[in-house]
Amino acid sequence: MDDRLITIATDHYTAAEVLKARLEDAGIKCFLKDVNLLQGAVSEGVRVQIREQDVQKALQLIHNWKAEQEKAEMKDIKDVRRILVPVDFSNYSKNACLYALDLAYKLKADLKIFHVYYAPIIDLVPITDAYSVQVDMDINLREMEENAKKKLVDFVEEIRDTANKKGMKEVKISYSLREGIIEDEVASMAQKYKPGIIILGAKGKGEKQTEIIGSVVYRICDKTRVPVLAIPEKSEFTTDTKVRNVIYATEFDDSDFVAIRRLMNILSPFNVKIHCIHIAKEKNKELEEAKMSALKDYFKKIKKGTKIECQFLEGHDIFKEIEDFAEKHNIDLVAISNRKRSLIYRLFNPDITKQLLVRSTMPLLIFRS
Numbered sequence: 001m002d003d004r005l006i007t008i009a010t011d012h013y014t015a016a017e018v019l020k021a022r023l024e025d026a027g028i029k030c031f032l033k034d035v036n037l038l039q040g041a042v043s044e045g046v047r048v049q050i051r052e053q054d055v056q057k058a059l060q061l062i063h064n065w066k067a068e069q070e071k072a073e074m075k076d077i078k079d080v081r082r083i084l085v086p087v088d089f090s091n092y093s094k095n096a097c098l099y100a101l102d103l104a105y106k107l108k109a110d111l112k113i114f115h116v117y118y119a120p121i122i123d124l125v126p127i128t129d130a131y132s133v134q135v136d137m138d139i140n141l142r143e144m145e146e147n148a149k150k151k152l153v154d155f156v157e158e159i160r161d162t163a164n165k166k167g168m169k170e171v172k173i174s175y176s177l178r179e180g181i182i183e184d185e186v187a188s189m190a191q192k193y194k195p196g197i198i199i200l201g202a203k204g205k206g207e208k209q210t211e212i213i214g215s216v217v218y219r220i221c222d223k224t225r226v227p228v229l230a231i232p233e234k235s236e237f238t239t240d241t242k243v244r245n246v247i248y249a250t251e252f253d254d255s256d257f258v259a260i261r262r263l264m265n266i267l268s269p270f271n272v273k274i275h276c277i278h279i280a281k282e283k284n285k286e287l288e289e290a291k292m293s294a295l296k297d298y299f300k301k302i303k304k305g306t307k308i309e310c311q312f313l314e315g316h317d318i319f320k321e322i323e324d325f326a327e328k329h330n331i332d333l334v335a336i337s338n339r340k341r342s343l344i345y346r347l348f349n350p351d352i353t354k355q356l357l358v359r360s361t362m363p364l365l366i367f368r369s
Helices: 013-025 052-076 091-107 127-165 182-193 210-223 256-266 285-302 318-328 343-348 352-359
Strands: 005-011 030-033 046-051 082-086 110-117 173-179 197-202 228-232 245-249 273-280 307-314 333-338 364-368
Touching: 005 013, 005 052, 005 285, 013 030, 013 046, 013 052, 046 052, 052 285, 082 091, 082 182, 091 110, 091 127, 091 197, 091 228, 110 127, 110 182, 127 173, 173 182, 182 210, 197 210, 210 228, 210 352, 210 364, 245 256, 245 318, 256 285, 256 333, 256 364, 273 285, 273 318, 285 307, 307 318, 333 352, 352 364
Parallel strands: 082 110, 082 197, 110 173, 197 228, 245 273, 245 333, 273 307, 333 364
Antiparallel strands: 005 046, 030 046, 228 364
16 A cells, blocks of 8 residues: 555646655655656646655645745735726727726726737838838827827726716726837736736627637736736626626646635625636546645635635536536636646647637636746
């Protein structure tokens, strides 16, 4: 029995090696399985295995390391006192802004509406025409900026009028305009403005260009560690809305503890039930139940009295499992922690976050680990 090997974690090769080294420093013998040295990023993951007799000790060590990591990252966690909303003046963008307005009122937060316009630059110009082209470009760029500013001011005034009609005059609404690449500028503004959450619009299921919109949201998630809330076009939120049921989908990653604290900060005004779910093709019952129990305890530690239900789902179509579960339990919001992975890994292992952005009709809250 003592020689039986248990998989304690599954991760990419480098992370597996780091965990192996840390556990062996603590006197726990480790073995790596499914190592693909030639294409380590392509495989589904390297399994870190230990002897069954060492499982409890290893789990306690990993729990302690996560607690240390959480303490180090706690300084990055902000109360939701500021909300940043990038807009492009489309209907789905306006809907996200209205969603953010009501959430800001609920959270007593400030709201900044942010627009990024793109001005293409001509690189190759004949020398003889360089001056005239430069003059034309200066005029065109100035016109683009003025047009973008006018649209933004009109948009903000419309949101302010809505706030006044709803009795939300106390919500402080500001705006900002920048030229550049949207994901870069949003990340830069997030660093400067320090919002607790970024809210973006996303087209609903079945809409044209959904994958393009989804990729913009995804690229913004990739550029900042601020939680991003993607709002499908037909998703509505008002001050009367009751956020009752929330999914937190976990892969039992180290980032869970920080993501959970951020999630509970955002949900603080609501009396919610958290459905903590884990989906896997195969279930390692003993180990996964121990990890799920630790997450359940942590939810209750962050907010006493939290209603929490933990469940394991098994299946190969992860999106379908989440969709079916959401429909059955009347889910209002899906939260997920998205780890930054290499390009090669993404090509061979489709990201569930990306699938949810493209296909989901529910608000999706994404935490970048």
